[in-house]
Amino acid sequence: MPSQLSRIVITGVGLTAPNGNNLSEFRQALLQNKSGIKHKDIRHMGKVAAGFCNFDETKHQSRKARRRGTRVGATSIYCANESLLDSNIELSMVDKSKIGIYLGITEHGNVETENEVHLLYQNDLNTSFWSHHHNPRTVSNNPAGEVSLNLKITGPAYTIGAACAAGNMGLIHACQMLRLHEVDIALAGGVSESTETFGIFAAFGAQGALGEHSNPELATRPLDIDRSGIVVSEGGAIFTLERLEDALKRNAKIYGEIIGYHVNSDASDFVLPNSERQKQCINATLKKAHLEADDIDIVNLHATGTVQGDIQECQAVRETFNLNPGSNTHINFTKGLIGHAMGAAGALELAGNLPSFEDNFVHPTGYLNHIDEKCVLKNLVGKTKVQKEVDTILNNSFGMLGINSSLIVQKYRK
Amino acid sequence: MENTQVREAVMNIIADIALDEDVTQIKDDLALRDQLDLDSMDFLDIVMELKKRHKIEVPQEDYPKLATMESCVDYLGPKFH
Numbered sequence: 001m002p003s004q005l006s007r008i009v010i011t012g013v014g015l016t017a018p019n020g021n022n023l024s025e026f027r028q029a030l031l032q033n034k035s036g037i038k039h040k041d042i043r044h045m046g047k048v049a050a051g052f053c054n055f056d057e058t059k060h061q062s063r064k065a066r067r068r069g070t071r072v073g074a075t076s077i078y079c080a081n082e083s084l085l086d087s088n089i090e091l092s093m094v095d096k097s098k099i100g101i102y103l104g105i106t107e108h109g110n111v112e113t114e115n116e117v118h119l120l121y122q123n124d125l126n127t128s129f130w131s132h133h134h135n136p137r138t139v140s141n142n143p144a145g146e147v148s149l150n151l152k153i154t155g156p157a158y159t160i161g162a163a164c165a166a167g168n169m170g171l172i173h174a175c176q177m178l179r180l181h182e183v184d185i186a187l188a189g190g191v192s193e194s195t196e197t198f199g200i201f202a203a204f205g206a207q208g209a210l211g212e213h214s215n216p217e218l219a220t221r222p223l224d225i226d227r228s229g230i231v232v233s234e235g236g237a238i239f240t241l242e243r244l245e246d247a248l249k250r251n252a253k254i255y256g257e258i259i260g261y262h263v264n265s266d267a268s269d270f271v272l273p274n275s276e277r278q279k280q281c282i283n284a285t286l287k288k289a290h291l292e293a294d295d296i297d298i299v300n301l302h303a304t305g306t307v308q309g310d311i312q313e314c315q316a317v318r319e320t321f322n323l324n325p326g327s328n329t330h331i332n333f334t335k336g337l338i339g340h341a342m343g344a345a346g347a348l349e350l351a352g353n354l355p356s357f358e359d360n361f362v363h364p365t366g367y368l369n370h371i372d373e374k375c376v377l378k379n380l381v382g383k384t385k386v387q388k389e390v391d392t393i394l395n396n397s398f399g400m401l402g403i404n405s406s407l408i409v410q411k412y413r414k
Numbered sequence: 415m416e417n418t419q420v421r422e423a424v425m426n427i428i429a430d431i432a433l434d435e436d437v438t439q440i441k442d443d444l445a446l447r448d449q450l451d452l453d454s455m456d457f458l459d460i461v462m463e464l465k466k467r468h469k470i471e472v473p474q475e476d477y478p479k480l481a482t483m484e485s486c487v488d489y490l491g492p493k494f495h
Contacts, residue, residue, distance in 0.1 A: 062434045063434050064432060064433045064434050067433055128465070129466065132455065132458045
């Protein structure tokens with residue numbers, strides 16, 4: 001292993017979000033403050049606000065393979081293929097045993113299990129109707145495994161369970177594996193099919209945390225005093241990551257460099273966030289990146305639209321980034337426009353901000369009308385994009401059972 | 415049920431499983447696996463669909479009887495009422 005840590009860069013992006021099926025569409029929608037949240041009937045729930053994606057499931061796989069696999073497998077295959085195409089890596093020219101697939105997931109298997117239980121009750125609880133596809137569809141590595149099968153990649157392919165911090169975790173793990181030279185290329189990010197289950201909606205409803213509104217676009221309004229909770233979304237974002245020297249060798253387009261990250265745990269509650277631990281996570285990330293808070297141009301909040309989640313995170317961010325009255329760090333969030341894409345959230349939200357390095361805008365945040373006074377932050381972006389030169393982005397993603405992750409991406413400099 | 419109807423019922427199931435293939439070209443006396451991209455999981459799908467759609471149970475020891483379209487019709491014909 002080399003004594004000096006390799007620099008890790010992003011050289012490809014593939015994504016599907018409720019308001020875009022590639023980085024350009026997604027970015028344009030965010031800059032235009034265009035929501036992807038709609039009402040839809042969900043089994044046992046009736047009409048709920050949610051974020052659904054409409055990518056072409058069979059663009060990169062056969063109809064038969066789609067039938068055998070899962071929704072999140074299809075999402076992963078789409079995003080991974082799009083990411084590789086974007087990176088201009090020709091698979092036939094690289095060692096496929098040195099490609100790693102690392103996908104963050106909030107949860108997996110609920111969709112298939114709910115479907116099977118539904119059928120079971122339609123068949124008088126006769127378990128002989130239970131599908132032989134249940135196990136391969138519900139194993140935790142399913143999304144990554146489907147990508148491996150689709151692209152014939154023989155390197156390590158697995159998922160990383162980290163609740164809603166998972167999107168960042170896929171990238172963090174990929175950085176580590178690239179630096180260890182376990183792999184030469186990583187397809188990493190986060191994916192989610194959560195909108196296919198009624199259980200996640202019912203559970204947030206039971207918790208009093210499900211976002212609802214007659215206008216679905218207003219069902220989640222993070223940081224707004226009139227917010228009502230989380231809007232569940234699906235989606236995926238998979239980045240192609242490489243060591244800088246490899247990317248330079250093939251003259252790759254470099255979207256940005258991952259210069260710092262940190263992960264820690266609250267160790268305090270199943271669902272309630274912990275501002276102090278979040279602050280520690282953010283500060284450890286800054287330290288690893290050798291940056292001060294004022295060096296960060298954009299902080300993308302996790303901001304789910306729950307009262308406690310918003311307040312605790314805003315406190316952590318305020319105490320870190322608002323200490324210097326002259327600070328020019330801008331704060332935005334993405335869930336106001338796409339909802340909470342669970343395992344995909346961190347990765348999608350990073351992707352949504354990544355083009356800032358080129359277009360020099362900070363994207364708006366949805367429908368923030370009356371900010372909760374406990375969420376007031378300096379340079380918080382509202383309904384209109386902000387023009388500024390952007391060199392560094394800090395991306396927060398936090399999850400249940402108290403997992404916190406922060407990641408800093410910097411505009412590539414030689 | 416007439417053999418042609420049994421064949422059509424089996425064909426409809428296979429068409430829903432071998433989604434990317436032209437099942438109208440199936441030759442009745444050749445093994446299905448030699449003509450179509452079908453593996454063991456697909457055969458389990460055929461068995462499951464026979465159960466769901468037609469309430470026909472195929473015990474494991476009889477799976478070889480689903481090898482060709484011809485053997486499917488011979489075997490399943492008496493089970494369709």
